[in-house]
Amino acid sequence: MIADFVRYLEAERRYSPLTVRNYRHDVEQFLAWLGVDDARFEPQRITTDDIREWILYRTEKSHIGPASMNREVSSLRALWHYLRRQGIVTQDIFRSVRSLRTPRRLPVFVPESRMAYVIADINGRAGSEDFVTVRDALTVAMFYGCGIRLAELIALNRNDFSDDYRQVRIRGKGDKERIVPLVDPLRRILVHYLQLIERQNICNSQEKALILTLKGARISRSVVRRIVEQALNKEGVQGKKSPHVLRHTFATHLLNHGADMREIQELLGHSSLQATQVYTHNS
DSSP states (O other), X not given: OHHHHHHHHHHTSOOOHHHHHHHHHHHHHHHHHHTOOGGGOOGGGOOHHHHHHHHHIIIIISOOOHHHHHHHHHHHHHHHHHHHHTTSOOOOTTTTOOOOOOOOOOOOOOOHHHHHHHHHHHHHHTTOSOHHHXXXXXXXXXXXXXXXXXXXXXXXXXXXXOTTSSEEEEEOGGGOEEEEXXXXXXXXHHHHXXXXXXXXXXXXXXXXXXXXXXXXXXXXXXXXXHHHHHHHHHTTOOSOOSHHHHHHHHHHHHHHTTOOHHHHHHHHTOSSHHXXXXXXXXX
């Protein structure tokens, strides 16, 4: 059953590999709490009270926070939605299950004064003939210049750009696409990077990925995180240092300079304006 559910998430819902992995982990964890495996799982016997008892166990015994708990409940909601579509269950046992209240957190971002040093460092490295140096500069520049998510950057291919490299097509959550313009400094780094790939024969296979390893393979999430952390550490950025911090920084700085909220929503790929409005508290 779990294998069929995973295929549904991948093929019909078009969820990212990371989201699918998280959903599967949450479902397997729930089954382990019930003391059954996939073969012995009988979803028809599960009630709303079972779900509430599981939430209490996770929050009180395992000390899971509200946000993480809500995500786990969301995974089970998705499973039950799938089971109802298949006619395996008939009752919506989640109808009266409410999400836990989460404390409102402001997005973490890098102040413009500090980000100026990061940008100067990127521009200083962008003209290098060393492939890794330019790749790392481009990676940081893409996060800050496009507001792209980590999964979206890794999924980018070299043919996702317009012919003049002034726009990029990004595939976001739910396989929804958006077009984001590239500012001239970012475009120059990109073009130089692509020229290095050709001149140094970095990618001599059929790999289409934009961000590559020295062996020409698609880069991993952990390497990208390390690239961003090192770049921000180098310029003395305090607090959390991650690709998503640069995405928040992109949105906050745009808002500070008068960008329209709807435009920022489109650039970020948010499905609702409410998700974008949180940046007004940073501005």
